[in-house]
Amino acid sequence: AQSVTQLDSQVPVFEEAPVELRCNYSSSVSVYLFWYVQYPNQGLQLLLKYLSGSTLVESINGFEAEFNKSQTSFHLRKPSVHISDTAEYFCAVSDSGGSYIPTFGRGTSLIVHP
Amino acid sequence: DAGVIQSPRHEVTEMGQEVTLRCKPISGHNSLFWYRQTMMRGLELLIYFNNNVPIDDSGMPEDRFSAKMPNASFSTLKIQPSEPRDSAVYFCASSFRQGGAETQYFGPGTRLLVL
Numbered sequence: 001a002q003s004v005t006q007l008d009s010q011v012p013v014f015e016e017a018p019v020e021l022r023c024n025y026s027s028s029v030s031v032y033l034f035w036y037v038q039y040p041n042q043g044l045q046l047l048l049k050y051l052s053g054s055t056l057v058e059s060i061n062g063f064e065a066e067f068n069k070s071q072t073s074f075h076l077r078k079p080s081v082h083i084s085d086t087a088e089y090f091c092a093v094s095d096s097g098g099s100y101i102p103t104f105g106r107g108t109s110l111i112v113h114p
Numbered sequence: 115d116a117g118v119i120q121s122p123r124h125e126v127t128e129m130g131q132e133v134t135l136r137c138k139p140i141s142g143h144n145s146l147f148w149y150r151q152t153m154m155r156g157l158e159l160l161i162y163f164n165n166n167v168p169i170d171d172s173g174m175p176e177d178r179f180s181a182k183m184p185n186a187s188f189s190t191l192k193i194q195p196s197e198p199r200d201s202a203v204y205f206c207a208s209s210f211r212q213g214g215a216e217t218q219y220f221g222p223g224t225r226l227l228v229l
Binding site for chain 1: 118145147156157159162164170205207211213214215216217218219220221222223
């Protein structure tokens with residue numbers, strides 16, 4: 001069985017400051033890792049995902065995440081946040097062994113203050 | 115593509131009434147998921163269909179909940195009878211199964227309030 005831990009339920013930050021949202025997972029097999037974002041009153045949408053290859057993956061809006069197998073982590077970072085980045089961020093893991101059902105973390109609320 | 119379509123977007127009902135939530139997945143997707151989101155419990159998977167067949171319904175809270183997928187373009191989640199603790203946002207998501215690497219596409223959700 002796999003699990004995902006997002007240690008921070010809420011992360012307040014000022015605009016243009018850097019931010020890191022933490023995600024740790026546990027799994028006995030190889031994994032695929034995802035970050036989804038949920039803007040207010042909307043469904044979740046994919047931000048980025050790691051499948052294989054380079055351990056650093058980037059999104060089109062400046063976020064990046066690094067897969068660290070030894071630390072079983074997939075932290076999300078952005079060097080300079082905007083007000084519009086205020087949202088709930090979910091880390092998810094699915095195993096490559098074939099259950100095909102991703103496990104989502106509890107989410108981290110990123111609050112960007114002007 | 116219109117994305118995943120859910121209806122209604124909002125539902126207010128009284129305890130004991132039947133509630134039916136509807137979902138139209140993205141055309142060509144072969145997997146469909148129903149989730150429930152609350153502040154207390156976060157995002158919970160209720161049921162997962164693949165090729166219209168229920169594969170995992172271990173997340174369905176109790177017998178009051180049922181889900182169907184009569185064809186590849188339509189699914190329903192029914193609660194009968196509804197209770198105040200069922201109040202939540204219910205999401206439908208679809209994907210094209212790719213061995214776990216697939217992206218899930220979520221609908222806008224149905225916000226259910228049971229009085």
